[in-house]
Amino acid sequence: MTLRTRRSVIAAAAVLTASSLALAGCGGSSGGSSGGGGNGGGSTLAKLQKAGKVTVGINGEDPYSYFDKNGKLTGATIALDRAVYKKLGINTVEGKKVDWNALIPGLNAKQFDEVSAGMSVLPDRCKQAAFSYPEITYETALLVPKGNPKHLHTMQDIKKTGANLVTENGAIEAGYAKDLGIQTQTVGSPQDGLQAVESGQADVFALTAISLRTLVKTQNAGSKVEVTKAFTATVNGKLQIGAGAAVFRKSDTSLLNAYNKELKKIIDNPAEFKKIVGPFGFTEAERPKGKTADTKYLCSGQLPDAK
Incomplete structure (x- = not known):
């Protein structure tokens, strides 16, 4: 890869x-x-x-x-x-x-x-x-509802649970999902991804960790969602x-x-x-x-x- x-x-x-x-x-x-x-x-x-x-x-x-x-x-x-x-x-x-x-x-x-x-x-x-x-x-992180009810921490967790994933159009995480065989909806901006999780239309939004942390801070969204610990994605055994x-x-x-x-x-x-x-x-x-x-x-x- x-x-x-x-x-x-x-x-x-x-x-x-x-x-x-x-x-x-x-x-x-x-x-x-x-x-x-x-x-x-x-x-x-x-x-x-x-x-x-x-x-x-x-x-x-x-x-x-x-x-x-x-x-x-x-x-x-x-x-x-x-x-x-x-x-x-x-x-x-x-x-x-x-x-x-x-x-x-x-x-x-x-x-x-x-x-x-x-x-x-x-x-x-x-x-x-x-x-x-x-x-x-860059490292990846996941934006999830407060409390992380599906216990999602990696892309592999998303695949195992069948969680409804949303990714930004053209972003690296969309590529990870494709390579791992994960179905994903795409959105046009980080704000759209945040809205999808907040509204319940998606279980998780994957993006770079720094982008998600900034998004939650600037949108004052910390009461409804949280950002998981950053990780380096693994695809086909490669970091x-x-x-x-x-x-x-x-x-x-x-x-x-x-x-x-x-x-x-x-x-x-x-x-x-x-x-x-x-x-x-x-x-x-x-x-x-x-x-x-x-x-x-x-x-x-x-x-x-x-x-």
């Missing part, structure tokens, strides 16, 4: 041309190809430094990257961006919100300079763009590990390498990591380490055996 992602593979209509897909490399801490930037007249990094600002593509998902009620760009990956770009002499980070499936195509069409959405590192995506050193890791990263054009290797140099300093420092992303609900459990801190490994699609 290949490595999945928090979102499903980008639709074929959005995939790059064959010539673009043929480009080698998947980013990572050592960068991609030897080019400096594909915009002509100097590297993208140099242009951003001269302008003093960078534009990032976002999907608007709390707690990763979104505009708050006052219109301010915020979120965990935005906080990391601001910390990194400040070190590079770029003090302003602006955001452009697009649909999830338009993030990589928009990046490659030069609508923005980077994707800042906690996008999981996936082999098919590594063919289309260059991923940075991993920023955050479904995953991590999100910033995404760059393959040609922008000088920007990628400079970003990686500063980002790695943050990720390798637990206290600094917590200081930057802690306000958004991220903990030491979400700090990349081991295989989840290895972009090339994640790009390869390998998955460790479940013990």
Whole structure:
């Protein structure tokens, strides 16, 4: 089984041309190809430094990257961006919100300079763009009625009990359900999943743990539902590990390498990591380490055996 992602593979209509897909490399801490930037007249990094600002593509998902009620760009990956770009002499980070499936195509069409959405590192995506050193890791959790009446703690529990599962359209958990032979209803947003469980239309809503914790907090839903302990899903004997990263054009290797140099300093420092992303609900459990801190490994699609 290949490595999945928090979102499903980008639709074929959005995939790059064959010539673009043929480009080698998947980013990572050592960068991609030897080019400096594909915009002509100097590297993208140099242009951003001269302008003093960078534009990032976002999907608007709390707690990763979104505009708050006052219109301010915020979120965990935005906080990391601001910390990194400040070190590079770029003090302003602006955001452009697009649909999830338009993030990589928009990046490659030069609508923005980077994707800042906690996008999981996936082999098919590594063919289309260059991923940075991993920023955050993901585990799955379940949203269930208060008291967890069906005692659901894993995807296998859902299958055994025949519980009515709901997943977000295109999310990794929908893929888990399919691979495990679990029937699932899909919804268009986390809020819809919450409503399905609250109304009794579903027994359980599966999503990433950090997303569910944030959802319950922001929607003040703690009196009716609860979030189970986070877990790494197991499918066909393989642990479904995953991590999100910033995404760059393959040609922008000088920007990628400079970003990686500063980002790695943050990720390798637990206290600094917590200081930057802690306000958004991220903990030491979400700090990349081991295989989840290895972009090339994640790009390869390998998955460790479940013990």
